[in-house]
Amino acid sequence: MIFDSEWLTEHLDGAPDLDTLAARLTDCGCLVELREAGDGAEKWDVEVTTNRPDAMNHRGLAREAAVAADAVMRPLEFALEETGEDAASLASVEVEEGSACSRYVARVIRSVSVGSSPDWMQRRLLNCGVRPINAVVDATNYVLLELGQPLHAFDLDLVRGRRIIVRPAETGEKLMTLDGEERELDPSMLMIADAGGVIALAGIMGGADSEIHEGTTDVLLESAHFDALSVRRTARRLGMRTEASHRFERGCDPEMAAVACDRAAALIAELTGGRVCKDRIDVYPQPWEGQRMEFSVAALSAFAGLEIPTQRALEIFRGLGFAPEGQGDLIAVTVPPFRVDIERVPDLYEEVIRHVGYDAIPSQLPILGTTPGQRNPNWELVDRAREAAVSAGLAEVMTFSFIDPEIDDQVTTGPLCPGAPLPLDNPLAQNQGTMRRSLLPGMLAAAGANLNQGERSLAYFEQGRVFSLGGDGPEEHERLGVVLSAEDGKTEERFARLKGVVEHLIDEVGLPAVRWVRGGAPWLIADAGAVLTDDDGTAIGLAGMLSAELAARWDLRQDVAVAELDLARAAEPAPPRFEPLPRHPAVTADMTVEHSAELSYSELEEAVRELKSEQVSSVDLAARYTGAGLPEGSVRTTLRLVYRHPERSLTQDEVNAAQESLRRRLAERLGITFA
């Protein structure tokens, strides 16, 4: 809120210079964020926290300033002259029982001539960011900024039957508010009505029909106390936020309603030549009673970690209007009506601590058992995954957890779909309308952006959660996604590179061994995609070359290899175990097999592993050839076998014999030929 520095200090005796005052206010919790030159005074932008509506006006902030800067509050003084005519004879106020209105104060001011307000008032209003309108309305706004009480002025002649009725709206009622909007009302909303219908939204905004205008002669001034929750709900429902609703929502002072009404009436009379009728109309069925609270200064000191003298605590509460009484270690206070935030003893501690200042509190580290800190297993898992990806040379990216529902549809038909979609009720944009069920859409959008930035090769990963709706409510699944792309190279090489990365990740993360099964639509090309399944055949990942259809979706003009792994099945990998180093040299022997492309490499390798001599310590792919010289649909695969005996060196003849035997058995098993 913006304050006028002159207006603020006007309420104080013995105020320090403005620099000191601003610093002290900041120290006690009213952050002076910005100071600017205004008209005749400085404009201060002060951040008053939402629990302190009492300080959202000049007099309230001055009360804080007085305690913070060792000044004294001046009493609020103004002169109010009343005529002999009784206000109650000119207007009536009824508050329907059970209404969210605990007090309704009204005054009548007659024979006003509505002109503009004087310069001094306009200057202050403008400094605080309020546009002057006319003397009557300006006076109500002035008192709002000064005392924090929202007021409303009606043209009494336009109040039908001269009756004010506070009641809920009836279904179907409508009101044209001051801002020219027609509002549809319902019975959850509190209204000000007259004999003919609704004339104002209680605590939010008046109606256009009873507005003060140039010809207004008699004014009915409303100064009421409306229930915070009722105002808040109505304002939210109507999508309105006004100076009045802002204050009522946070809580106003019911006792101030009378004072503010008098203050505004006196100002209106002074500015418009009007005459204030005798007495307030005041419907106040249950007057405020102050809550008494008591606390021990020793307990406060123990809580703060600082010895606080009783005298200092008493001073603070006196300055803040709590009428404290000290008795030994105990201090009893009465919570003033403007302090809606004070409910319990710790709230009182805060008052003392913030005025004593955090600077005065010593620094002392707590002493607890010397137990080591533990990381939650999920953090261990995702960090293991992230570290594995970094060690594979990938850069980490983050994309939004919400994506376009249209793209999310692709997940439904693809492998790795975690469950039903989880849409947002109030997304910021249509293309952020649903929680992602796969990391790929976000990562592929990023691929487009990166390529557009002129990146030629992509190598990045994302680790994060995907979301779905399961039988027991929302579910979250940790995933790891990979995107690779290079300008040149054959598909086979690109796929092999991706597979190398994925195998490394599976190993490092501790995922179960997987089978690479051809598949992965709609994400992947049918000829170059795989679904990764565990022993039970459950998909835990997919990897391959992005399909043309999806590449077009993100306008990718370069082949992209993608993979996504679900981390749920991961277990911490066992620590490595040392194996005795071999003492005898190995013999390497290659074996070249010509076979149909229908026989997959993994089938071939599995057969070799099963049939090989026990002296074979490793089987690897050495070369693979298709093309010229081979019949259509045939492949030539060279396997490299390493023979090793634990106790002696093997001879070439022994190895040859083992190879020959293996060849024979392979030929029987697979019906293949040897080159």
Place this chain on the structure above:
Amino acid sequence: MSTQRLEEVRSSFLADLESAGADAEAVEKVRIRYAGRRSGLLNELTAHLRELPNEKKRDYGRGLNELKKEIEAKLTEANMAVRDTVVNAEPGQIHVKGHPSTVSVGTAESRIDVTLPGTPLARGAEHPVHLVRRRIEEIFLRMGYDVEDGPEVEDDWHNFEALNIPPDHPARDDQDTFYLADGHLLRTHTSPVQARVMERREPPIRIIVPGRVYRRDSDLRHSPMFHQIEGLLVDEGITVAHLKATLETFLHALFSDEVDVRLRPGYFPFTEPSAEVDISCIFCGQKGCGVCSGSGWIEILGSGMVDPRVFEAVGIDSERYTGFAFGLGLDRVAMLVYGIPDLRQLFAGDQRLTRQFA
């Protein structure tokens, strides 16, 4: 099949040999593929000769012979080149058993321009937000704090009500919330994990909670998705002085022992009293600069003593225990530490950004 096939084999041989260069192992592979005793292509071409009709045998046979000669000659030549390398490399010629190749040690094939750039390493990199998270985790792990975790999709109780933010509380305005169609919400802060941990654990509790949070807001300084880290300590006799010292110790470890730490009274519904915490500007030494908007101070975290209402909501004896809590934005710290101007840049998936942190 005809002589055309011979031409194909010839050109693929020349291409393969060319790319094998002077690499002994590669040359040997080419030899096996074309002239190998068992599997060589020449065998296959020879076998084919027998199947041809007589009138074609003549041309094909002649072509095949020429090809054989050429392949042999080229292979010899290539092997010479390979052997030459070895011969020239007399200082340390090694034959590796079981490998057809020979390698030379202690020589260079040609003079090297030592000022040429090295082959770049393909290094991976962590996202700056995670770098900052790990740094902060490390500090608190050393102080005996556990690192906790919780769901990003939350219920109203843990995100709001347990934290003393009842329905219609004005504080809900400050945290524009994303709601899900099934009635859950996206957590607006990491604080619900505090409530979850206190519900299942007895004090003493000493935890930090890093994580992803969401608010319905987007501009230069706000992103609908960002990251926080939260701290909580609950035990008997915990004081404001403990909170102050813990935050000072943490901020000194994170930034430098030189920074000044300032606590200002603030307001959070779940702490009482609350404090906003500033550090002296690390960029201008408090002379005033763009980062601190001229004030010399940078707002870095929010904190306070746990409100007894929160203890009561999660079933902890508020007469016996006190505690403190604090929270800060990880993205904000990353932006500050690394000088990143726009929050939204962090979540654009731009690999160029992360590569800078390799």
